[in-house]
Amino acid sequence: MDIILKYFSDFSEEQLRQMQALKALYQEWNAKINVISRKDMDNFYEHHVLHSLAIAAAVEFQPDTKVIDIGCGGGFPSVPLAVYFPEAEFLAVDSINKKLTVLKEVAAAAGLKNITTQHTRAEEIKNRKFDFAVSRAVAPLKDLWRWSKPLLKKGMNGEVANGLLCLKGGDLAQEISESNVRPHVMNIHAIFPEDFFAEKYLLHVKA
Numbered sequence: 001m002d003i004i005l006k007y008f009s010d011f012s013e014e015q016l017r018q019m020q021a022l023k024a025l026y027q028e029w030n031a032k033i034n035v036i037s038r039k040d041m042d043n044f045y046e047h048h049v050l051h052s053l054a055i056a057a058a059v060e061f062q063p064d065t066k067v068i069d070i071g072c073g074g075g076f077p078s079v080p081l082a083v084y085f086p087e088a089e090f091l092a093v094d095s096i097n098k099k100l101t102v103l104k105e106v107a108a109a110a111g112l113k114n115i116t117t118q119h120t121r122a123e124e125i126k127n128r129k130f131d132f133a134v135s136r137a138v139a140p141l142k143d144l145w146r147w148s149k150p151l152l153k154k155g156m157n158g159e160v161a162n163g164l165l166c167l168k169g170g171d172l173a174q175e176i177s178e179s180n181v182r183p184h185v186m187n188i189h190a191i192f193p194e195d196f197f198a199e200k201y202l203l204h205v206k207a
């Protein structure tokens, strides 16, 4: 948890309580339904919570901003973001229902009221619009953009235009060139210089 406070300090007591509760809740639920590698639990706040909050370091979601997490698994990045932005609304979707069980149980136990789930493939969602789509480790940019584009409203509420925000790692040159979009690429290691964030990026594609 110290690593979160190293970079983010402006938490209410409720947010602090929720952030602190996450590790034990994920430990409990991950033992029943595996959503994150068990050896990674030692680095839970750095590898999962801080990684998710790279989005919060780049974008300030305004109150009532609607955000969809595509392929949320057990809740990354949406659960840490829902704690961080209590006035934004999150819909977390995944094609594997049991992963959503972990998310729902953790969110309920932490007292998160701004996150709901839907068991679906992202490409099957109809008639819903969001300001942002977020995603970590789900699919090549080309697919993520094909799925998220019809779900996004054009516009700008804060300082960053509505669009897709996805967390990715490694050499992205080929993936970007095959995507037919031009994302803005932010180097996470430049904001969080921990070794874990070497070659980790946040990509933004405008709606």
Ligand SMILES: C[S@@+](CC[C@H](N)C(=O)[O-])C[C@H]1O[C@@H](n2cnc3c(N)ncnc32)[C@H](O)[C@@H]1O
Binding pocket: 035, 070, 071, 072, 073, 074, 075, 076, 077, 093, 094, 095, 096, 099, 120, 121, 122, 123, 135, 136, 137, 138, 139
């Ligand atoms: C490697 S996991 C990552 C989970 C989570 N985002 C994280 O970072 O911990 C990828 C997830 O994407 C989901 N997924 C893959 N394709 C999907 C699609 N088309 N629609 C919804 N979920 C999808 C999978 O079921 C899986 O839970």
